[in-house]
Amino acid sequence: MRKKIFEEIKNFKNFFLKNRKKTERTVLILLIAIAIAIFSFIFFGKNISNFVVEKICRNIATQNENENVNNIEDEEFVSENYYKEKPDLVIGVMADSQAIDNRFKLIGDFAKKMQEHETRPDFVIEVGDFIENRTKEGNGRQTREDGLADFKKANALLAYQPRYHVIGNHEMLSLNKKDYKDLTGFDSYYSFVVKGYQVIVLDALYWQGSEGDVDPEKQKPGAYTGYIPSKEKIWLEERLRESDRNIIFIHHPIYNLTNSVEIEKLLKKYQDDVILISNGHKNRARTFTFAGTHYADIPSLYHQKQYMIISVKNKIAEVEFLNLY
Numbered sequence: 001m002r003k004k005i006f007e008e009i010k011n012f013k014n015f016f017l018k019n020r021k022k023t024e025r026t027v028l029i030l031l032i033a034i035a036i037a038i039f040s041f042i043f044f045g046k047n048i049s050n051f052v053v054e055k056i057c058r059n060i061a062t063q064n065e066n067e068n069v070n071n072i073e074d075e076e077f078v079s080e081n082y083y084k085e086k087p088d089l090v091i092g093v094m095a096d097s098q099a100i101d102n103r104f105k106l107i108g109d110f111a112k113k114m115q116e117h118e119t120r121p122d123f124v125i126e127v128g129d130f131i132e133n134r135t136k137e138g139n140g141r142q143t144r145e146d147g148l149a150d151f152k153k154a155n156a157l158l159a160y161q162p163r164y165h166v167i168g169n170h171e172m173l174s175l176n177k178k179d180y181k182d183l184t185g186f187d188s189y190y191s192f193v194v195k196g197y198q199v200i201v202l203d204a205l206y207w208q209g210s211e212g213d214v215d216p217e218k219q220k221p222g223a224y225t226g227y228i229p230s231k232e233k234i235w236l237e238e239r240l241r242e243s244d245r246n247i248i249f250i251h252h253p254i255y256n257l258t259n260s261v262e263i264e265k266l267l268k269k270y271q272d273d274v275i276l277i278s279n280g281h282k283n284r285a286r287t288f289t290f291a292g293t294h295y296a297d298i299p300s301l302y303h304q305k306q307y308m309i310i311s312v313k314n315k316i317a318e319v320e321f322l323n324l325y
Contacts, residue, residue, distance in 0.1 A: 085313060086119075086313075087119070087311035087312055087313045087318070088195055088196070088197070088312050088313055088314070089122055089194060089195050089197050089310075089311070089312040090117075090119050090120070090121045090122055090309065090310070090311050090312075091121055091122065091123060091124070091125060091247075091309070091310040091311075091312075092110075092113075092114040092117065092121035092123070092124035092125070092160070092307070092308075092309060093124070093125055093126075093127060093249075093278060093298055093307060093308040093309070093310060094107075094110050094124070094125075094126050094127070094298075094301045094307045094308075095126065095127035095128060095129065095166075095251070095279075095280030095281075095298040095299070095300060095301065095308075096127075096128070096129040096168070096280045096281070096283055096298075096300035096301060096302055096303065097110075097126065097129070097130055097131075097154070097300075097301040097302050098129050098130075098131065098132045098170060098300075098302045099130065099131045099132060099150060099153075099154045099302075100131065100132035100133075100134070100150065103132070103302055104153060104154060104157055106301050106302060106305070106324065107126075107130075107154050107157040107158055107301070108157040108159070109324055109325075110158075110301060110307055110324060111124075111157065111158050111159045111160050113307070113322075113324065114160050115160070117309070119311070121160075121309070122194055122195060123160075123162045123163065123164060123194060124158070124160045124162075124163045124164070125163065125164040125165070125166065125199075125201075125249055126158065126163070126164075126165055126166065127166040127168070127249055127250075127251055127278065127279065127280040127298055128165075128166045128167055128168025128169070128170070128171070128251030128280050128281065129168035129169065129170040129171070129251065129280060129281070130151060130154050130155075130165065130168065130170070130171065131147065131150040131151050131154055131170060131171065132150075132170060133147050133150065133170045133171060133173040133174050133175070134170075134173060141173040141174045141216065142173065142174045143174060144174050144175060144179070144216070146174070147171075147173070147174035147175050147179075148175065148179060148183070151171070151175070151183050152183065155183065155184075164186070164192070164199075164201065164249075165184045165186060165201075166201050166202075166203075166249050166250065166251050166280075167180055167188045167203050167205055167251060168251040168280065168281070169205060169214070169223050169224055169226075169251065169252070169281075172205050172214045172215070172216060172223060173216060174216050175216065176213070176215055176216065177203075177205075177213050177215075186201070188203035188205070189201055189202050189203040189232055189235065191239050193243075196245060197243075197245045197246075197247055197275070197312060198239065198242065198243035198245060198246050198247070199246075199247050199248075199249065200236065200239050200240075200246055200247070200248045200249070201248075201249050201250070202228065202232065202236065202248060202249070202250035203228075203232065203250075204226030204227055204228050204250060204251065204252040204257055205223060205226065206227050206228065206229045206232075207220070207222055207227065208222060208227045208258050208259070211227075211229035211230060211231070222258065225252070225256060225257065225258050226251075226252030226253075226256070226257045226258065226281075227257060227258040227259055228257060228259060228263055233262070233263065233266060236266065237266060237270075240266075240267075240269075240270040240273060240274070241270075243273065244272070244273040244315075245273070245275060245315055246270070246273055246274050246275060247274075247275050247276050247277075247278075247310070247312070247317070248274060248276070248277040248278070249277075249278050249279070250277070250278075250279050251279060251280050251281050252279060252281050253279045253281060253282055253295075253297065254267070254277060254279065254295075255290060255295070264290075264291050264293070267291070267293050268291050268292055268293065271291070271292035271293050274293055274294070275294070275312060275315055275316070275317050276294050276295070276296060276310065276312075276317040276319075277293060277294065277295050277296070278295070278296045278297075278298055278308070278310070279295070279296075279297060279298065280297075280298045280300070282297045283299065283300040283303045283304065284297050284299060284304070285297065285298075285299040285304065285306060285308075285321040287319050294317070296308065296310075296317075296319050299321055301324065305323060305324040305325055306321055306322060306323055306324060307321075307322055307324060308320065308321055308322070309322060
């Protein structure tokens with residue numbers, strides 16, 4: 001057995017020496033192929049999105065979507081698409097303050113940050129779950145009267161003009177959409193134009209089967225995931241046809257909606273006209289590109305103590321995740 005092994009080694013050595021040039025050529029070709037693959041990955045990885053400059057603050061806390069655990073990252077990255085020129089549009093963004101008791105202070109502190117920001121935002125927008133809207137113990141829902149009072153208190157603390165709202169699932173724990181319109185002055189989905197950019201605000205608080213409003217009197221599974229009904233989908237396409245400079249805000253992530261595939265197909269038709277889609281709900285700071293559309297998950301003002309600044313220049317969005325404290 002031992003003799004056989006030595007013979008096999010000797011035969012392999014003779015084969016290698018006899019075919020040395022051919023073997024070396026094969027290895028060289030393989031190494032070149034690997035190098036090309038690595039270069040392509042790096043090159044396309046940097047340029048596939050062509051939309052976001054991430055300036056991620058030190059000690060960013062991102063919450064695992066499945067666990068109540070914070071993963072601390074220590075990173076700072078600025079893409080090669082960074083624009084030094086003054087942006088066309090600056091937006092201050094907060095989400096998921098879930099205000100109750102001492103959490104109201106977070107909203108006032110965010111408003112102060114916006115007033116003091118080096119480039120004053122053209123507007124601020126809160127992207128849903130503005131109030132906790134549950135009992136102090138965290139179980140059950142507040143009364144409608146308490147929900148209305150908390151929303152008014154939170155809105156007064158936001159104290160920035162102009163300011164806009166996005167409807168979240170927490171709002172619907174005790175309020176209805178008429179209440180929401182009375183409180184904010186806006187329908188649950190609407191659009192407006194600032195400096196030549198169209199801002200589209202969406203509402204995913206509908207039941208899939210009936211396409212009716214999520215309502216505190218008709219609580220059932222599905223409000224957390226979200227669904228965009230046919231009438232809103234038609235309205236969205238009409239808005240997208242109106243402008244080639246669209247920025248979309250929605251509380252629920254589009255990629256997680258019950259009818260996400262349907263909405264993503266619509267957005268893909270207008271992917272060159274959609275600059276950025278921003279959502280809350282997931283309580284994390286993240287940017288990514290999916291099916292040609294660019295997304296930003298907004299961190300929670302309550303959970304991560306973070307907010308977001310969007311700066312837009314020539315249809316390219318720069319996203320900053322900033323620490324509140």
